[in-house]
Amino acid sequence: MIQFPRNLHNLYHFKRDGQQFVADLDIGVVIPVNEVVCDVLNVCGTSETDAIVEILSDKHGSRSEILEVLAFLSKLSEVGILFSSDRSEIEVPHRPDRPKIFLTAGILESRKTTPFLLNVANHRLITGLADHADLYLPVSEKNNNRQEIEEGLRAEGIQPILFRSDRSFSPAKFIPKDCDGILALSPLTIGEQVYLKFNTIPVVLRLSNTALMSHKARNTALERCAALKPSDAFASDASWTQTFFSGFVPDMRVFHHIPYGVDTSVFKPMDKRKCKYQLSQALGNEAILQKPLVGVVSGLYPHETLRFMQKLRSANPNVNYLVIHSSIDDNFTGDACVNFFNIASQQDKEASPFIFNALDALVFPTILGSSPLLLHEIIACSIPTVVWGYSIPEEISGACRFIQISPSLFDPVQLPIEAISRELKLLLENPDGQKRLGQEGLEAVSTYTYEAAIQRILNLFRELRSHPVCQSNPTKRRLLFKKHYNLVSGEIESEAYVLSQIPTPVDLEQAIAMTLLEDHTPMEVRTVLESICRKPERVKKILENLI
Structure with a gap:
């Protein structure tokens, strides 16, 4: 029997004189089909064979008819009609004793919306991982520079797997046999x-903490928290990220702090006076030489960053500021004491070690949206740091001055301006304290290498493979439960979806009943539901609709 999910050719469905047809535009063949065949083709890209049989048997009332259609499609597949190569037919090189890791397609598809520094770090991580594992990455055939991407991936030791992006699809079609993990x-x-x-x-x-600035990104993380399995884990690049999601996972051990590496041969202490002079020349602002220069990583939206800097500048008039990695226009109401440096290109990246070494201190927030990459690279330049936020960063816990604020996943961030000003003043007036914090921070991040991050990821996959696996039985109704932050009500709500070609929202109590009925009697389910919603009539109606 043909196995799904499968990738379809470029198909065109049409009717003529009451008869349905499917044209395979890739090979120029027209096939007469019935409604059952059309239904199978509509869901075969996202569902497994057993699930398709169960679902369509209910719809058409005949399991044998579905099996006959699958046999018909299997014959077409054997001669290369309608379907692309099955994943088991894809020839991919494999070296013994190396794990197979599948990379999800989003790493390529989201490059334009991913911050530059994060793209660079992910590229460094993947290319390093390719030295230890066989990597597989799906690439859309419709990508304008597909050939260039494909050649680049092969040169870096990554096996590209081409797919058509004109239909919804499941990664199951592209994952190699005996895959050891999905990253x-x-x-x-x-x-x-x-x-x-x-x-x-x-x-x-x-x-990635940097990518969690928006509510949309945080909701995506919440959805994954609700759908975690024993063989899943989060690998956060910041030690403080997990604080925000602690109430949404069954066990905090699903979080693993795996920071990106820091190239300490590039990011290292340099001559501060020389670096500060070069920065003043580059900015055309000699005022930088007249006062202490404090770097600021805001982790906030542009309008919030402006408000933060206005308050900080007003509270500390005797300090110059350099807002790092911000796309805000550098015209800060004509104030020469506040400058901006956005790292958006390789040239900016190469200049950053010299700019970081011009700083006398750093102000950094441990909030969602801030960049741990920047924190580690700046600290590697031996810059003393004042940290404010929800939790002290474990990686430099003894190498910074810390200001605690109340944690919140979606509420506006509190700005402790007075406390930051006080800690900055104490730090800048204490040269010995600056030197001590700078040295301790340098020692703390010296162990952060990309090789260490890669080994931790590989070890995590080994650990997850040792967990007992419960095979998911195909059911008539497959459900996905999610959590979602409602911007209007300001509350986190639960949602449920029936999974089909297009996930369909369903009432949460009904979804619970659908799940429980797979393994429990209606009376048992009724007892559970009544204890949850405390509305017997509603429970009765739900069960009547399902049974």
Whole structure:
């Protein structure tokens, strides 16, 4: 029997004289089909074979008819009609004793919306990982520079797997046999979220703190928290990220702090006076030489950053500021004491060690949206740091002055201007304290290398593979439960979806009943539901609709 999900050719469905046809535009063949065939083709890109049989048997009332259609499609597949190569037919090189790791497609698809520094770090991580594992990455055939991307990936030791992006698809079609793990370095697509709920392959989901500035990104992380399996884990690049999601996972051990590496041969202490002079020349602002220069990483939206800097500048008039990694226009109401440096290109990246070494101190927030990459690189230049936020960063816990604020996943961030000003003043007036914090920070991040990050990821996959795996049985109704922050009510709500080609929202109590009925009697389900919603009539109506 043909196995799904499968990737379809470029198909065109049409009717003529009451008869339905499907044209395979890739090979120039027209096939007469019936309604059952059309239904199979509509869902075969996102569902497994057993699930398709169960779902369509209910719809058409005949299991044998569905099996006959699958046999018909299997014959077409054997001669290359309608379907692309099955994943098991894809020839991919493999070296013994090396793990196979599948990278989700989002790492390429989201490059334009991912911050430059994060793109650079992910590229460095992937190319290093390719030295230790066989990597597989799906690439859309419709990408304008597909050939260039494909050649670049092969040169870096990554096996590209081409797919058509004109239909929704499940990653199941592209994952090699005996895959040891799935690594998601970017937010998941809808198709990936649906598939990863039911697969049994270990999944490591990268939780990049920089990418969690928006409510949308935080909601995506919440959705994954609700759908975690025993073989899943989060790999956060910041030690403080997990604080925000502690109430949404069954066990905090699903979080693993795996920071990106720091190239200490590039980011290292330099002559501060020389670096500060070069910066003043580059900015055309000699005022930088007249006062202490404090770097600021805001982790906030542009308008919030402006408000933060206005308050900080007003409270500390005897300090110059350099706002780092911000796209805000550098015209700060004509104030020469506040300057901006945005790292948006390789040239900016290469200049950053010299600019970081011009700083006398750093103000950094441990909030969602701030960049741990910047924190580690600046500290590697031996810059003393004042940290404000929800939790002290574990990586430099003894190498900074810390200001605590109340944690919140979605509420506006409190700006402790007075406390920051006080700590800055104490730090800048204490040269010995600056030197001590700078040295301790330098020692703390010296162990952060990309090789160490890669080994921790590989070890995490080994650990996850040792967990017991419960094979997901195909059911008539497959459900996905999510949590979502409602901007209007300001509350976190639960949601449920019936999974089909297009996930369909369903009432939460009804979704619970649908799930429980798979393994429990109606009376047992009724007892549970009544204890949850305390509305017997509503429970009765739900069960009547399902049974």
